[in-house]
Amino acid sequence: MKRIPFDEIQKELTRVLLAAGLEISKAERCALIFTQNTCDGVNSHGVNRFPNFVMDVKIGTVNPHAESERISSFGAIEQWDGNRGIGPLNAEKAMKRAIELSRGNGIGCVGLRNTNHWMRAGTYGLLAAEADCIGICWTNTIALMPPWGASEKKIGNNPLAICIPRSEGPVLLDMAMSQFSNGKLDVFRRLGRQLPEAGGYDQNGKLTTDPDLILKSHRALPIGYWKGSGLAIVLDLMATLISGGDSTKEISQREKETGVSQVFLAIDISSQVANADVDAKMNAIINDLLNTPPLKGTQTIRYPGQGMSNTRRENLEKGILVDSAIWKTILEL
Amino acid sequence: MKRIPFDEIQKELTRVLLAAGLEISKAERCALIFTQNTCDGVNSHGVNRFPNFVMDVKIGTVNPHAESERISSFGAIEQWDGNRGIGPLNAEKAMKRAIELSRGNGIGCVGLRNTNHWMRAGTYGLLAAEADCIGICWTNTIALMPPWGASEKKIGNNPLAICIPRSEGPVLLDMAMSQFSNGKLDVFRRLGRQLPEAGGYDQNGKLTTDPDLILKSHRALPIGYWKGSGLAIVLDLMATLISGGDSTKEISQREKETGVSQVFLAIDISSQVANADVDAKMNAIINDLLNTPPLKGTQTIRYPGQGMSNTRRENLEKGILVDSAIWKTILEL
Numbered sequence: 001m002k003r004i005p006f007d008e009i010q011k012e013l014t015r016v017l018l019a020a021g022l023e024i025s026k027a028e029r030c031a032l033i034f035t036q037n038t039c040d041g042v043n044s045h046g047v048n049r050f051p052n053f054v055m056d057v058k059i060g061t062v063n064p065h066a067e068s069e070r071i072s073s074f075g076a077i078e079q080w081d082g083n084r085g086i087g088p089l090n091a092e093k094a095m096k097r098a099i100e101l102s103r104g105n106g107i108g109c110v111g112l113r114n115t116n117h118w119m120r121a122g123t124y125g126l127l128a129a130e131a132d133c134i135g136i137c138w139t140n141t142i143a144l145m146p147p148w149g150a151s152e153k154k155i156g157n158n159p160l161a162i163c164i165p166r167s168e169g170p171v172l173l174d175m176a177m178s179q180f181s182n183g184k185l186d187v188f189r190r191l192g193r194q195l196p197e198a199g200g201y202d203q204n205g206k207l208t209t210d211p212d213l214i215l216k217s218h219r220a221l222p223i224g225y226w227k228g229s230g231l232a233i234v235l236d237l238m239a240t241l242i243s244g245g246d247s248t249k250e251i252s253q254r255e256k257e258t259g260v261s262q263v264f265l266a267i268d269i270s271s272q273v274a275n276a277d278v279d280a281k282m283n284a285i286i287n288d289l290l291n292t293p294p295l296k297g298t299q300t301i302r303y304p305g306q307g308m309s310n311t312r313r314e315n316l317e318k319g320i321l322v323d324s325a326i327w328k329t330i331l332e333l
Numbered sequence: 334m335k336r337i338p339f340d341e342i343q344k345e346l347t348r349v350l351l352a353a354g355l356e357i358s359k360a361e362r363c364a365l366i367f368t369q370n371t372c373d374g375v376n377s378h379g380v381n382r383f384p385n386f387v388m389d390v391k392i393g394t395v396n397p398h399a400e401s402e403r404i405s406s407f408g409a410i411e412q413w414d415g416n417r418g419i420g421p422l423n424a425e426k427a428m429k430r431a432i433e434l435s436r437g438n439g440i441g442c443v444g445l446r447n448t449n450h451w452m453r454a455g456t457y458g459l460l461a462a463e464a465d466c467i468g469i470c471w472t473n474t475i476a477l478m479p480p481w482g483a484s485e486k487k488i489g490n491n492p493l494a495i496c497i498p499r500s501e502g503p504v505l506l507d508m509a510m511s512q513f514s515n516g517k518l519d520v521f522r523r524l525g526r527q528l529p530e531a532g533g534y535d536q537n538g539k540l541t542t543d544p545d546l547i548l549k550s551h552r553a554l555p556i557g558y559w560k561g562s563g564l565a566i567v568l569d570l571m572a573t574l575i576s577g578g579d580s581t582k583e584i585s586q587r588e589k590e591t592g593v594s595q596v597f598l599a600i601d602i603s604s605q606v607a608n609a610d611v612d613a614k615m616n617a618i619i620n621d622l623l624n625t626p627p628l629k630g631t632q633t634i635r636y637p638g639q640g641m642s643n644t645r646r647e648n649l650e651k652g653i654l655v656d657s658a659i660w661k662t663i664l665e666l
Contacts, residue, residue: 074438074439074601075409075437075438075439075440076408076409076438076439076440077438077439077440077600077601104408105407105408105409105410105438106407106408106409106410106442107408107409107410107440107441107442108440109439109440109600134571134574134575146625146628147622147625147634148634149627149628149629149632149633149634149635150622150625150626150627150628150632150634151625151626151627151628152625152626154621154622154625155622162564162567162571164567164570164571164574171566171567171570173563173564173566173567175557175560175563175564179557179558179560197558201628205628205629222557223556223557223558223560223561224508224512224555224556224557224560224561225512225530225556227508227512227556227557228556228557228560230506230508230637231495231506231508233504233506233618233622233636233637234495234497234504234506234637236618237497237504237615237618238467238495238497240614240615240618241467241497241602241611241614241615242467242600247614247617247618248618249617249618249621267410267442267575268407268410269574278574281573281574281580282570282573282574284580284582285566285569285570285573285580285581285582288487288582289480289483289487289488289566292479292480292483292484292485292487293483293484293485294482294483294484295479295482295483295484295534295538296482296538299482299483300482301480301481301482301483302482303566304563304566304567
């Protein structure tokens, strides 16, 4: 691992994206999102995934010249087609539009179909929170898990972000419906370590903490067993209906994941509860949580997004922590 | 257990509610909701909880004469005060209002504060689906679980319902953020059975499948460990902000659970995707799930709400299955 300044990473990623054929404004914007994700400690959807993204542009899975366009509009809800363009830029534009819609309506919703992987769900939640909105967004994905009781992967891990603005830093929940992502399973496998809790099934259908067995069986475990399985299913159904797009079933018939469906919701908090001292209320809730006695002596209780805020501060101060081998790969792109 | 016709249960519950002081229209409406919940197999929030509800009316936790009222309005989003009235009727009115708001705006949202337990989350999701809307609603509760890593209960189990309309019957996810409800833990304890998966901690902070130890420690497990804990926290924060009401922290300072905060969202599907063959798409997704090979030989894969639909059909045909002792208690109320 090594530490590299924010600007240096952004500049380097911009260079690579320009070489891959993106126009300058898109290259800069896209590089910024990848750099921010890394700065927030989400390397799996930052620099670690960047070479893969560049490959997707080169082979045409991602069309860098496509622009998303509005297909239909009804009051505070709109459907957009991503035209298989750049996932993070399509998603950013969709959440910005949901925020705009919330300004006049209190709440705004955009369904985005036919788009590509947005990298980190939290990116678009944070965008809403910066605009004084609660941001809720989710995406469907290619099939990654079996539904509860089944042996074959059929449901996506369908990441969901919920972000709530607060003067002392947003509260951000950013979670996939699998107990552990494939990226996390791979990290544990490389370290030769067992998972802290069961994360899926082995080939014989027995729950296991062995990441290698889960990656081989393609049977990752949904959070809360039947509950996360059900939540993944309804998130897919809603993304499909609201965007008028493809479901996990249809996406999984393609060789590579593309043409996914996403939903972006923004709720304008400034308009709704202007009279209440919202911030003081939030802080009281958060402080109460932080002051709960830990289960084990040294543990600390954290609120969703607290780890990210700490990592961001440290990375901005000391340089962003990146894997040396991955950085070398990027320099050679 | 015994089977009793739908009408007989509704009539009996109406009689008890009239005796408890409800006016006729409220008594009938409220009895209908309790009967429907039982008919759908959710006895824990149907007849089983009915004596408790009547007691809440008698001791004044629930004010049967209070009406909810609109406090503020901004576009497609409104805040209502439940005035500590009847939880199920306040919630029904709030979802109906969210549906109305969605008619002109595509999406509608109502935050309801200062209300009482709504019994089953799914009731209000189903209401939206019957009106051709996606229905999403959740409530906060008194503290029931420790946040992840903590030893004291501080977060609610904050039930969430998501319901999607479909001609062959709605898809309904209705889930609390705890892996098992207290009601479910109690059922297993009475039967002297272990839980199928770990459901909480013993007094020493060790995960256990023993329902008795979990009920004693007050340390129920959130779904997906840290993930369900985070989801419960953000659902509470959002309910508090959107309704302008009390959080789990404030509710837990009262002797009994009252004055909870709820959110109701309706998305008008008929307006949004009128051109797409939505129903065929939904059925294709559902059928694909149902046809997934099971993990074990005889298991069947189900979609969220399928069990409920089957139970409803059987109960309507043969009479609703209720606990004989509970029915005897109700007859004596």
